[in-house]
Amino acid sequence: MKTAEIEMKWYHFLPHIFILTIVPLIVHLNVMPLTGAYFDFWNGDKNNLDFFSYYKGIWLLVFTGLLVIMFLVRLFQSDPNLIKKDLRIYYIPAGVYLLFVIVSTVFSKYQNISISGFPDRYEGIYILAAYIFLFFFTTAFTSKEKHVKIILGSLIIGATIIGSIGLFQYIGYDLWKSDFGKSLMIPSKYLKISNDIRFQFDKHTIYATLYHTDYVGSYMAMLFPLSFALLVLVKNKWFKVGMAIITVIMAINWLGCNSRAGFVGGVLALIVFLISINKVLTRHWKYFAVGLMVTIAMFLGLNQISHGYVNTRVASIFRDVKSLISSNGNSNSQSYKDSIPLKDIKISGTKGTVVTATETLNFKLINNQLTFEDTNNKPIESSYDTSNGKITLKDPAYKDYSLLAGKDGNQYVFKLDKGDIKLLFDLKPQGISLMDNKGKIFTLEPVESWGFNGKEKLGSSRGYIWSRSIPLLKNTILLGYGPDTFAAYFPQHDILGKMYAYNGDMWQLVDKPHDLYLQVALNTGMVSLLALLVLFGLYLFKSIKIYTKNEYDNFLSQVGVGVFIAIVGYLGAAFFNDSVVSVAPVFWILLGLGVSINHIISNQNASKGTNFQNRKLGNPGNPAKIK
Template identity: 60%
Template sequence: MRTKKYDNYAKWYYLLPIMFVVTVLPLIVYLKVVPLTGASYDTWTGVTENYDFFSYYKGMWLIIAAALGLFMVVVRAFQNDPNLLKKELKQFYLVIGVYLLFIVGSTIISDYRAVALSGYPDRYEGVYVLIAYLVIFLITIALIQKESHVQYLLGALMIGAFAVGIIGLFQYLGYDPFKMDFVKSLFLPEQYKHIANDLEFQFDKYVIYATLFHYNYVGSYAAMLFPLCFTLFILTKSKSFKIAMGLMTLLMGIVWLGSNARSGIIGVAFAFIVLLIAINKIIKKYWKYFAAGLIIVLALFIGLNQISNGYIGTRVSSLFTDAKILIGMEENTAPGSESIPLKELKTSGNQGTIVTPSETLNFVFADDALAFTDGNGIPLETSYDSSNGKITIHNPAYKDYRLSYGRIDNNRILNLVKGNILLVFDLKPDRISLIDNKGNEVSLEPVEAWGFEGNERIGSSRGYIWSRSLPLLKNSLIFGYGPDTFAIAFPQHDIIGKMYAYHGDMWQVVDKPHNLYLQIAINTGVISLLAFLFLVGNYLFRCFRLYVSNPFDSFLSQAGVAVFVAIVGYLGAAFFNDSVVSVAPVFWVLLGLGVSVNHIISKRTGSV
């Protein structure tokens, strides 16, 4: 029996920090200009500042929200709230402690500690943000203690999702709010108002990125929200709430499909399979609403596909094509290694060699002069224009080469361009080296790859990223390279591999693995990944026990299974997407909410 004292310290306003996380945090868009130094600069695109709109301030406000939430828990502790620490959930507390240990340990031993602390450009998911994720998870478990708490938190989530959905809808129709002068004035600091007209946005109509930075992350967000709303629409008995959830299902369906994120499609597919398993005993009772939901999905697909001139259908079709290629049901007809413009690149002492599918070019730097020969060692006649540094090779086989030779900061430099081949060499009397656009030497050592040979372009080049990321696990079995240091650990010097994977873009910066599980294992270690898998695995196991064949005659059970399928949706999309501060906080709050709801239901049914 609850006492008056319990009601006093279990007021809704204690939930404000986590309500803020699911409502306001995903909507934050504001410019932060971050100077780049050290490893961040060395591995980034060559600019000295990162203009970030979507991640930096989300991370800062997340940390603030986590600190305020922790304060609320302390206040409740001084009020002698007996329900803060749930002894039955000690497994969750223990595994969070292990996860935290390896996050902090990976930061301490990282060779790139500055990045591990604050995060990498455009991402800013350093150690403080990762700790904030765990804190808000634990805070949610502690503060969610009764049905009204669940209602408040889900209500806050729906408000945030509605705002994301409306922004996304306008973007899909070609009326992107972020391209409007008034909106630009809201997310630009006063000293940067002058750049408003120069801002260029990566996406046009028929793509939704909302306030979440990229359509892939919208896919992860929708993989949670669409199944959650769909499930509540089916199961709720309240007519007004059912109408509201029907409208939210429609809006989140638009966001889901309009993002064009194939990862979101996969996540929702996993979620729907789990939902069907959970409600298998009562699906006949709710078949009308379930059928209505499926009709909504089908109508959305047809309508949005028609509006986008078939683009959504193309995306879905490519997903099935990639799957067939991977399992060997279909042959990969994409151009193979023969399509790589650069076949080989090597330097030895003062000599360099470039091999393309059609010819070989050798060059030697000696006595402040360059000499060129073909693949057979036959000298090539050249002329040099000292006014512009241009070198011309007088041989038809080399007519597509653009060469220039000159000095930069007292260093002698050779620039070579042929189509997509863009190379710069630092010339010294005894040594020639390849350098990048920041003047750093680029290693020409072979790059180790595991799997996906010939299928590197699978999943928008995820095959390439995964094949080069998997070997990194050998060095992160215990501790990882450090939070958010994936881009530094990745073999960015694999210019030949990138030329194939990215259709000629040899200097593409690979800053994320496009896989949450690889991201955790590489950044904070394989043991931390095992801790995370145990955490979500334990939650999913408890959900199966509680919800398979559940009658769902109470709001808590309906909310619990809705959160369950939302978590499954996110974890499914996570095979192809990373953790990012625009979306991950919502996942961690929902996971904490799901654990709390399960605990409340278990106590009521005596199955703890």
């Protein structure tokens, strides 16, 4: 006996609606005290003041939990459309990925980080599991065109609000810098610090509610192509008018956020869109051409407003590509040392040596007193101010040095500054030790690297990060280090490499690989990455088959190709950006929506084929017989 179909109502999609419209908008301060591994691998601050990730993650888990409850209720009601057997091919790689997320967490050395996530990111096991649940529940709940419209409408509303905030930021009216904005994002008990907040971005830059310009780029690499596709393909005039306005807002944010990753992803999506609609391009070429010209006009206008900065950012992409493929670069792995002021640090017992580009400073700890020698090991006369710990070297060659010595808690420390060189030493009778910016003793061990020799600054120092991250992959072939634990395993002690890559900032915290695929491979293992690539590949392959031959004469196919190129845009930007809780939930819902739309279209096409065969053969069950 066939089970009766249970109608899926609009309110069953309330969690989806909130995740797409409300969660990305959440900007609220959470003060997290840092202890243990959280402090050890953070930037030296004892508290993490997070505005953009923590509460987004909390509410994402709440709404995902509601989806779990709804799913279980409908499963208990024996909804026949809930688990689609035809989609098991997608569920298997998604399940494998989730399995390795769990196992990598269980065996992680830093389980607290793996469970809750790293400061400012909070993509631990719960959040990663929520992403997979969102994908699964979207495919489970979406089986009709009206379901697609609910999810699409929610996404467009949320994107329009985010885009409007970004638009005003670009012209110098940042909501979060206003008293009203501060009252929204800062709890009342912390309002006294509102005037002390320093914003990283000024006008002519967009970060909206998504934490960073790069993540606005990832978001808009989805939303701009999607809105552009709907503008071109959907015939309804009023819908076109609405989508024209929304597409302009998305275009301004896509270009105005100055994210090169987002630009690459968006352009890739538009190329795929052009290929997908080649069969019907003659029917829609006017709208495509007008949309493209408006986008170009946006580019020129934003470039004018920003005094050429947009063009500079785009041009830098081509410069980086040219530099990457050029054989003229210095391939010497140590070449970066020629460009930095700090050449070497040597420590032996109670003697230390700092070698700079212009001179060498030797210092010794004798009877709890520091003595100094120059490049030729000749003594340097010095004086010590007991009131503030300041040491003055009488040799003019060392006039640019700032030296301090004294007690810091229970430690006796020596601080040496010269321009970008900022060093701290622990002084004990038994020996001198080098300390990091958090006061933790470490040694300058050799750092493994792969590729990008002499080109570490490519892609805003992505070349440096990738060159130091790729060697770590040999340890994550099966299991990863644990969700969000990248910062704990990156060679943070590579102060010479950082000084070169980050223009003198030798204590820069590297907490993410700036590449989704590298991020997955390191955090949850290469097997989990392979599973994700299979999942993405299956969807992309199915979409190519459907949309390169489609007539786009119905709403589902028009939305379907828009979602398809949105996924392409995100995955393209993901070569240069990470997964973050501000954007990733939207991607995973869109991926589930795309799989669902493809499934509906395939079933419709199969049904049309069956009906055609029935009519052709004169099936007695079909009233349209051929006589």
